[in-house]
Amino acid sequence: MSHRKAEHVKVVLGRDVEGRYRYWDDIQLIHSALPEVDFDEIDTSVSLLGHRLNAPIVITGMTGGFPDAVKINDNLARAAAEVGVAMGVGSERAAVLKGQYPESYSTVARHAVPLKFANIGAPQIIPQKAGDRVVGPAEVREAMDLIHADVLAIHLNFLQEMVQPEGDRRARGCLEQIGLLARVFPVLVKETGAGISHTVAESLRDRHVRAFDVSGTGGTSFAAVEHYRAVDQGAEREARVGKTFWNWGIPSPVSVLEVVPLGLPVIASGGVRSGLDVARALALGATAAGTAGGMLRAAATGFAETKTELETLVHELKVAMLLTGSRSIEELRRARYVVTGETRAWTRR
Ligand SMILES: Cc1cc2nc3c(=O)[nH]c(=O)nc-3n(C[C@H](O)[C@H](O)[C@H](O)COP(=O)(O)O)c2cc1C
Numbered sequence: 001m002s003h004r005k006a007e008h009v010k011v012v013l014g015r016d017v018e019g020r021y022r023y024w025d026d027i028q029l030i031h032s033a034l035p036e037v038d039f040d041e042i043d044t045s046v047s048l049l050g051h052r053l054n055a056p057i058v059i060t061g062m063t064g065g066f067p068d069a070v071k072i073n074d075n076l077a078r079a080a081a082e083v084g085v086a087m088g089v090g091s092e093r094a095a096v097l098k099g100q101y102p103e104s105y106s107t108v109a110r111h112a113v114p115l116k117f118a119n120i121g122a123p124q125i126i127p128q129k130a131g132d133r134v135v136g137p138a139e140v141r142e143a144m145d146l147i148h149a150d151v152l153a154i155h156l157n158f159l160q161e162m163v164q165p166e167g168d169r170r171a172r173g174c175l176e177q178i179g180l181l182a183r184v185f186p187v188l189v190k191e192t193g194a195g196i197s198h199t200v201a202e203s204l205r206d207r208h209v210r211a212f213d214v215s216g217t218g219g220t221s222f223a224a225v226e227h228y229r230a231v232d233q234g235a236e237r238e239a240r241v242g243k244t245f246w247n248w249g250i251p252s253p254v255s256v257l258e259v260v261p262l263g264l265p266v267i268a269s270g271g272v273r274s275g276l277d278v279a280r281a282l283a284l285g286a287t288a289a290g291t292a293g294g295m296l297r298a299a300a301t302g303f304a305e306t307k308t309e310l311e312t313l314v315h316e317l318k319v320a321m322l323l324t325g326s327r328s329i330e331e332l333r334r335a336r337y338v339v340t341g342e343t344r345a346w347t348r349r
Pocket of ligand 1: 008009012060061062063089090091119153154155190191192193215216218219220269270271272290291292293294296
């Protein structure tokens with residue numbers, strides 16, 4: 001498990017695993033030639049799940065569970081604390097079920113990150129085979145305590161499981177288990193690059209889930225990540241499945257438009273690579289935007305690079321706010337936009 005986590009980081013850093021199409025570029029904000037706003041008066045702060053952030057940005061869960069992950073998560077957490085944005089960690093299964101490298105997660109607790117997400121995968125909350133130990137309320141409590149988390153993120157990654165040679169093949173019963181956990185813990189449900197539809201979000205809302213991170217198609221493709229791992233393992237069938245399903249899923253902006261009408265906080269992620277993408281996500285009605293792959297290279301390099309990347313995202317967001325005449329996030333959420341390209345076809349289906 002620890003080896004697999006290290007491989008994911010290595011593949012994302014070393015290979016091209018981005019989706020084929022940049023759906024965020026299809027969301028075109030309308031330029032205001034006369035903004036009547038001073039750059040210095042722009043307020044990017046926002047409240048997300050009861051926590052105040054300096055900017056509507058979440059570093060979504062990526063890693064933990066192997067030695068090099070200590071540095072990555074520490075760089076991310078320190079930068080998130082200093083810039084005032086939210087962050088999540090990668091799946092904590094290895095730490096809570098096998099005791100693997102808990103320090104790669106707990107380092108996050110040392111920093112005053114304004115909102116932290118613990119992370120567990122949906123396939124691990126149901127038994128995959130007879131006698132399996134599942135992640136239940138006791139393990140979730142442990143996962144949350146490890147990073148002093150405010151919210152539990154349960155991730156849906158069935159596309160990834162289908163491409164992984166060693167992937168989990170059972171999905172039945174996850175919805176009910178999510179409902180049970182959501183009665184005990186504040187739960188956000190996130191995808192991992194294939195998006196969440198209105199129908200799925202509705203069934204989760206009815207089971208007490210409090211927020212969504214859509215993590216749609218167009219950014220890091222986990223089919224691509226697992227394709228490369230399958231090639232390296234000589235798993236020919238999975239390597240082919242990874243190629244076939246490389247771009248599978250609901251485009252991130254479309255998923256935001258699907259889920260926002262439910263009235264719960266939505267984190268827009270999947271391919272968010274600039275502060276302009278953050279602005280586009282908010283104009284669609286998201287409460288915040290999330291980014292993972294776009295932060296990994298900086299986090300693997302050093303703290304200064306990580307902080308600079310975050311500050312640049314915030315700066316670009318402010319530029320987009322000025323150019324749309326938005327003084328606050330509330331005003332940005334009312335900014336006008338046009339949907340073009342493939343995303344337009346999706347929204348008209
Ligand atoms: C190296 C790496 C590892 C990841 N591991 C997890 C994980 O353990 N749990 C999770 O919920 N999401 C995980 N993700 C998914 C991200 O949180 C995010 O949903 C996805 O990468 C899409 O965002 P992006 O296009 O900005 O990368 C991982 C992403 C990356 C790049």
